[in-house]
Amino acid sequence: MPINLTKKQLRNTGKGVESFSSVSSPRTNSSDRRRPGTVSIRDVALRAGVSIATVSRTVNRIPTVNPELAERVWKAIEEVGYLPNTQARALVSGRSHMLGLIVSEITNPFFPELIQEFESLAVAQGYEVLIGSTNYDPARTESLMRRLLQRNVDGVAVMTFGIEEDLVQKLVEREFPLVFVDAGPDLPNIHVLKVDYAEGIRQGVQHLAALGHRSIAFISGPLSQRSPKARREAFLKSMAELGLRVPPEHLVEGNHTMEGGIVAMEKLIALDTLPTAVMCSNDMTAIGALHALFRTTLKVPEDISVVGFDDIHLAQFMLPPLTTVQMSCKALAAAAVEALRAGIEPDHSKARRKEWPIPTRLVVRQSTAFPRGSLPARVSAAPGKRGDAD
Amino acid sequence: MPINLTKKQLRNTGKGVESFSSVSSPRTNSSDRRRPGTVSIRDVALRAGVSIATVSRTVNRIPTVNPELAERVWKAIEEVGYLPNTQARALVSGRSHMLGLIVSEITNPFFPELIQEFESLAVAQGYEVLIGSTNYDPARTESLMRRLLQRNVDGVAVMTFGIEEDLVQKLVEREFPLVFVDAGPDLPNIHVLKVDYAEGIRQGVQHLAALGHRSIAFISGPLSQRSPKARREAFLKSMAELGLRVPPEHLVEGNHTMEGGIVAMEKLIALDTLPTAVMCSNDMTAIGALHALFRTTLKVPEDISVVGFDDIHLAQFMLPPLTTVQMSCKALAAAAVEALRAGIEPDHSKARRKEWPIPTRLVVRQSTAFPRGSLPARVSAAPGKRGDAD
DNA sequence: GCCCAGATGGGAAACGCTTTCTAAAATCCG
DNA sequence: CGGATTTTAGAAAGCGTTTCCCATCTGGGC
Incomplete structure (x- = not known):
């Protein structure tokens, strides 16, 4: 074991390690088929004259290492430019x-916007994020x-929505931490972000009703x-509440894209009884609707x-700025990260919670107003040409 | 060393493994602190009655495995639900x-849009993508x-732009594959996507000039x-070419956001000599400009x-649909993935290329027209109140 | 001076896989 | 039919970490 010997020797030189400082390139190490320039824990150990176990302990801040030694190790880490290999970890x-x-x-x-929030929270907790976009395709x-x-x-x-149930089943068996939005099986380590659609949408409907719609x-x-x-259910319920x-x-079906919003709005425009207000299932749809209307x-x-x-960022820059129901993507991201951490880290504080409420609220901007022909205070009873449909 | 013994024993059971076939749950395997339900190559080997080496060879489709054996291995893989651990690989x-x-x-x-393209190409080649957003912050x-x-x-x-030079330097020493846009050091394994701004922007300027601007x-x-x-250089050059x-x-500086576009456009609007046309460095800026104008x-x-x-997707849905210079993000993504593959896979075909041209071209929509007071064929000499500033 | 704790650091196993090396079986050829 | 050659599969050595266990060293109490 020549390496071992060398190490012992190195150790015995004790503090005399500085003499190696001139060795600038870390790639003078043992291995063969490694990518050149990669520095491993072994290089640090050699440089600092300690075992790899000590280096590991130092890096992970385990308190049983002699501070003096630790300092030598940190110095060596700095010198050789060591980055722990996450895969091996x-x-x-x-x-x-x-x-x-x-x-x-x-x-x-x-x-x-959601990704950005999620990512920055995850990174702050020491996690990396792998992002995938399904484009609504279950496959x-x-x-x-x-x-x-x-x-x-x-x-x-x-x-997203529409995940295969049996895949979930497999994961559930493993007690694999999962977070869903709105609904998910009630099983260990499955967390659900319960978006309170009802509240925000009710606020929207009541706002419109209050204006006279x-x-x-x-x-x-x-x-x-x-x-x-x-x-949609939330909308119907709110409407029913008001009679x-x-x-x-x-009730027209879009697809949550701008194009879908345009097409849907055109359908409404073609009706005999044009509504005096339109609520949309998301902002992109609403933006599409604005565009369709603009052309008329x-x-x-x-x-x-x-x-x-x-309430995407774009909403406030629409013409007119869009009144919309805010679903905070900050809240969504924060809850998702917390829930996952709860599932992953055994002693995480909120580990017991299974459902995470996400509030929604109306943000009034300038795309809503009194319907033509009616004024708020003095309710003019005369219905306009496209007035009250009740 | 009792543990050691146990392991040896397990391994030495060798071929007599078929007797274990009735063991249905894969989680009855050796290890202790593994996440429950995780299936390793060893489970497959046990199940199929072969060595882990053979399983590995089968999975990697190395032709020296007996087809009959391979089939048995595939069956075992299916049965225990084996997924190779990418980290270990x-x-x-x-x-x-x-x-x-x-x-x-x-x-x-x-x-x-770029991410989506890049990701789907990368996945098609067997790569996963880690995405990061810098928000223009070098740190x-x-x-x-x-x-x-x-x-x-x-x-x-x-x-993106503004990467720290010394970080690049370190990577270059490792011959780490890198792709930049527009400019990068001319070093091995550094690829550069050269966007041909000049062409698209010239087309834009000439289009405007032809209309009479x-x-x-x-x-x-x-x-x-x-x-x-x-x-900006490309714009100035094209203008100079036309005298x-x-x-x-x-020449006003924005920041490539809608807000920046609004502010910049407002500056222009405040001028005594309003230009008859505005070119923008990106679509979000142009969209901001449209909004600022709409308010006037x-x-x-x-x-x-x-x-x-x-030419982002949104551009065609603006009011009016935005005339813009298209920089194909498909081309950008494809070149980036190809370039990286060239640097990673030693025998990749296009390994020698270092610069990847990305074409640009004008897409004419409806946000451009003759300046007020001038008509294309019959140039009415009478300048309008905000006519030609030349 | 001796024995026993208590620190503290090293050795080595283990994580799941790939790959080389080696050995056994199968094939060929004279 | 025996020896040489070719398949083919298993054993084992890593890859770069963490962590368990044990050895060494130090100091204190008797």
């Missing part, structure tokens, strides 16, 4: 410190999930998915009010 | 099959780079960065023409 510790984040559509501006979701598992992520936040349409998202359905009728032609002679908000959902 | 092979992608701002819609860039290195990514595409302003990006500077003067007050009585394109750069 993951292999031995069983934890990769990577989280998966699955979103439905990265090109929908809501998600980059993609599944292959994505498989890839994430193979990469040994410590947990996955599924910020009675005929309010709703452009939904793809109804094959849970969250869009939940949003407002929603004729079926005022109808003015927003004078002729028709529009309300969005999400 | 990476550790031994030295290649992680992960790529880093650094963008400047994930909330700028151009980048999600963030550096820590991001460090994180990526620690994760052992096989290469990084830096689709003589007074064209330019809203740039942050001039501390290379790419925005390059775009058109650009007064300094017609000025009409686009009747009173002022606006041209963007990037």
